[in-house]
Amino acid sequence: MSDIPICHIIGGGLSGVACAYFLKKYYPDFHSTIYEAKEYIGGRSCSYFDDEWNMHINNAAHMVLSSDKFMKNFVHEEEWCDKVLFFDMETLGGNITLNDNMDIICRKICNTAYDDISFKVKSRVLRNFKSNHFMHPKFYAFNCDLTQRVINVLASYADEIHCSCKLTKVMSRKGHAHTLCFGNRSVRVRPCDRVIFALDNVSAVPFLKIPSLEYNNSVNISYYTSQTIFLPHGASFVGVKGGVVDWISISPNVVSAQICNYENNFTTFDKLALYVWSEISRIRGVNSAFMPSYRIEVNRYASVKMDGINNSLRPNNAKTIYDNIFMCGDWTMKNYPCTLEAAALSGERAVRTMLKFLK
Numbered sequence: 001m002s003d004i005p006i007c008h009i010i011g012g013g014l015s016g017v018a019c020a021y022f023l024k025k026y027y028p029d030f031h032s033t034i035y036e037a038k039e040y041i042g043g044r045s046c047s048y049f050d051d052e053w054n055m056h057i058n059n060a061a062h063m064v065l066s067s068d069k070f071m072k073n074f075v076h077e078e079e080w081c082d083k084v085l086f087f088d089m090e091t092l093g094g095n096i097t098l099n100d101n102m103d104i105i106c107r108k109i110c111n112t113a114y115d116d117i118s119f120k121v122k123s124r125v126l127r128n129f130k131s132n133h134f135m136h137p138k139f140y141a142f143n144c145d146l147t148q149r150v151i152n153v154l155a156s157y158a159d160e161i162h163c164s165c166k167l168t169k170v171m172s173r174k175g176h177a178h179t180l181c182f183g184n185r186s187v188r189v190r191p192c193d194r195v196i197f198a199l200d201n202v203s204a205v206p207f208l209k210i211p212s213l214e215y216n217n218s219v220n221i222s223y224y225t226s227q228t229i230f231l232p233h234g235a236s237f238v239g240v241k242g243g244v245v246d247w248i249s250i251s252p253n254v255v256s257a258q259i260c261n262y263e264n265n266f267t268t269f270d271k272l273a274l275y276v277w278s279e280i281s282r283i284r285g286v287n288s289a290f291m292p293s294y295r296i297e298v299n300r301y302a303s304v305k306m307d308g309i310n311n312s313l314r315p316n317n318a319k320t321i322y323d324n325i326f327m328c329g330d331w332t333m334k335n336y337p338c339t340l341e342a343a344a345l346s347g348e349r350a351v352r353t354m355l356k357f358l359k
């Protein structure tokens with residue numbers, strides 16, 4: 001048997017593929033193998049190909065901030081927008097001042113009602129804006145293909161990827177994992193090997209002695225438009241105040257609408273889609289008679305509720321009850337909003353921690 005050490009990465013979301021990337025960067029001698037429960041990698045930040053529309057659609061429109069140092073690498077200079085329109089449904093007017101609209105920005109980033117967001121998480125988000133103040137904070141709405149643009153780029157650093165491989169059991173002795181079970185298949189963890197759990201909190205709880213966190217949902221609706229539509233002031237990204245929809249982003253042929261922490265006010269999601277389209281039409285100042293075809297993504301576990309209680313329960317390091325298993329995932333970065341940036345940073349921290357304990 002080869003004596004090349006293997007790092008078994010459980011979970012192929014952003015944090016998992018980031019582990020493969022950082023492992024190659026810091027310790028290329030390790031062989032990395034990703035095991036993903038679903039048929040495809042990407043987790044919550046994946047995109048999929050829609051045959052009827054003949055294009056890729058994101059699971060959810062993602063916002064990246066200019067202060068997200070790692071995620072910035074995936075955005076082209078010309079794609080950043082520094083003018084975000086904030087539209088008020090009551091006054092039917094808009095402004096573009098970031099500082100006056102921190103509540104709606106934080107609600108998007110934290111998927112939690114502004115007043116509920118933990119003080120520490122909120123101050124980290126606001127601090128990012130302040131420290132970037134003189135560098136003009138910018139946003140990018142990831143309306144492009146997240147899987148192609150981000151996930152596959154990082155996943156290309158993995159030596160092996162196994163999809164439809166769900167971890168079902170960890171066999172251990174004296175706090176040392178020796179076998180990983182994926183249904184009927186088992187994988188031996190040799191003394192030189194290491195394991196990183198890159199799971200969401202709900203999936204990690206059965207394996208690790210960690211607190212169970214509360215999640216908020218989110219609904220994303222993509223509308224197919226035969227031609228690119230325009231919003232007031234030529235904005236391509238709009239935060240909405242006082243409406244059902246929270247954020248709208250425009251890309252060629254697709255309008256994406258996101259409802260953060262959706263509170264189930266409509267009897268069906270089709271009725272929700274119809275209502276949100278009427279709001280988009282009001283913002284555009286046009287009649288909503290024509291309803292385009294649409295796709296609805298309901299993410300029941302979109303992100304951890306970022307209130308004080310949940311934040312206090314979140315871990316702040318990559319160590320677990322096993323001496324050879326480390327963990328990452330957006331929820332493991334206490335006091336950080338659970339975002340793409342946190343997921344990637346947690347992957348880097350898990351790799352660094354693992355290497356530290358290797359010596």
Ligand SMILES: Cc1cc2nc3c(=O)[nH]c(=O)nc-3n(C[C@H](O)[C@H](O)[C@H](O)COP(=O)(O)OP(=O)(O)OC[C@H]3O[C@@H](n4cnc5c(N)ncnc54)[C@H](O)[C@@H]3O)c2cc1C
Pocket residue numbers: 010011012013014015016035036037038041042043044045059060061062063064108109165166167168198199200203218219220299301302303328329330331338339340341343
């Ligand atoms: C609707 C929505 C909107 C969002 N908006 C933003 C935004 O605007 N900006 C932003 O930065 N972030 C946003 N996020 C958050 C961002 O998507 C997440 O922070 C990030 O994708 C989390 O990555 P992760 O790797 O930590 O977790 P996940 O993506 O959840 O990855 C975990 C992976 O583990 C796999 N898995 C689970 N159990 C097992 C098992 N037993 N065996 C093997 N594999 C398993 C899962 O299938 C999954 O692929 C949003 C998320 C959603 C859902």
